[in-house]
Amino acid sequence: MQNLTQAEKTDARRRSQNLNHSKFHFIRKNYFLYLLLAPALILTLVFKYIPMYGAIIAFKDFNPIQGIWGSDWVGFKYFTKFLTSPNFGDIFLNTLKISFYGxxxxxxxxxxxxxxxxxxxxxxxxxxxxxxxxxxxxxSVVVVVGMIFIFMSPTGPINQMISSMTGKPLMFMSDPAYFRSIYILSGIWQAAGWSSIIYVAALANVDPELHNAASLDGANILQRIRHIDLPTIRPIMAIVFILAAGGIMSVGFEKAYLMQTSMNLPASEIIPTYVYKVGLQSGDYAYSAAVGLFNSVINVILMISVNFVVKKLNEGEGLY
Incomplete structure (x- = not known):
């Protein structure tokens, strides 16, 4: 029994060595693939992971002169300040509504x-x-917002048609009730075509014989789309949805900020614009870092939750 156990250990050690040798041989044989991957990994490390070190200022009373380590530790002071601020509810709901409806x-x-x-x-x-x-x-986002202001202005073409029917224009850019709809619809117009590329590429790989066979069996175009095209892109749909849900709190700052006016501020003030104002304009870096970190944590929680639900509903297919 002792000899058999020793033999099993020797055999396991030999298999492990062979496996390691196989991996090393594969890496050496395909080293150029790793060289192609190296710039992306380096850029990700430099611009994504190393800056995470700066998130520590969210827990400190940051002073640029004293630096990150020299500043006093205050724990969750700024998180509590944000969560208990009078405008937290409005800012959070504005961000959530724009992202969710979008x-x-x-x-x-x-x-x-x-x-x-x-x-x-x-x-x-x-x-x-x-x-x-x-x-x-x-x-450019700046150009898109400029177009929105031109078309939606009281003397713009849209209001000219409305005025001809109702006798008075609508204040699209100053009424908070219209901000969310304009933001979302203009975003769909700008990004939908480009976002469809990944689905077009997936559908290009569908075997035409499947459609021909379905047509011979009497399937109409809607039935072929339902039973051939949609199942083909379903895994991609799941991944895209999970990633989109994971960034549900990451509303585009530039567009929201450019579309803001003093009149539509109750609907247009979102977390990214609030971080910009308290961080860069007011110089409260620690507070803005805490708000941004809070936003990122919410995104991570949402992504993990949506991925779990999608895997349950999609036969185990998810982001990870």
Missing amino acids: LILGFPVPIILAVMLNQIRKAGIKKNVQLALYAPNFI
């Missing part, structure tokens, strides 16, 4: 566009349609 309304649009593009058989027409759909993504 996700619910914007998530299906790229999928619908991709399915529609996949039905276009003429390559020339398909390329022109794709160009028209992808173009808004390359427009």
Whole structure:
């Protein structure tokens, strides 16, 4: 029995050595792949992981002269300050509503566009349609907001049509009731076409014989989309949804800040704009770091929770 145990140990040690040798041989044989990967890893390390060290100022009474380690430790003081501030509820809800409604309304649009593009058989027409759909993504946020102000102004083309029917224009950019709708719809218009690329690429790999066979069996176009196209892109849909849900609190700062006016502030003040104002404009770096860290923690919790739910509903397929 003792000899058998020793033999098993020797055999296990030999298998481990062979496995390590195999891994080393694979790395040495494909070293150029790791060289191609190295710049991305270095950039991620330098610009993503190393800056995490600075998050410690959220727990300190940060003084630029004393530095991070020289500043006094205050623990959760600034987190408590933010959570108990009078405007916390409004800022948190504004951020959550814009993100949630944007996700619910914007998530299906790229999928619908991709399915529609996949039905276009003429390559020339398909390329022109794709160009028209992808173009808004390359427009600067500043330009998009400028277009919004022009079209939505009291003398703009939209209000001219409204005035011709009702006799008075609508104050789109100064009324808080319109801010959320304008923000979300303009974001969908700008990003939906570009976001559909990943689904278009996945649908391009669908075997045409599947559609031909389904057509011969009497399946119409909607049935083919339901039973062939959608199952093909379902794993990608799950991953994209999890990532989008994980960033649900990360509303684009630039666009919200540019669209802000003194009149629509009750609906347009969100966590990113609040962090900018208290951090850079007021110089309260520790407080703004605490607010930003709070926002990041919420995102991580949401991503883990959504991934768990999606894996349960999607037969174990999730982000990880």
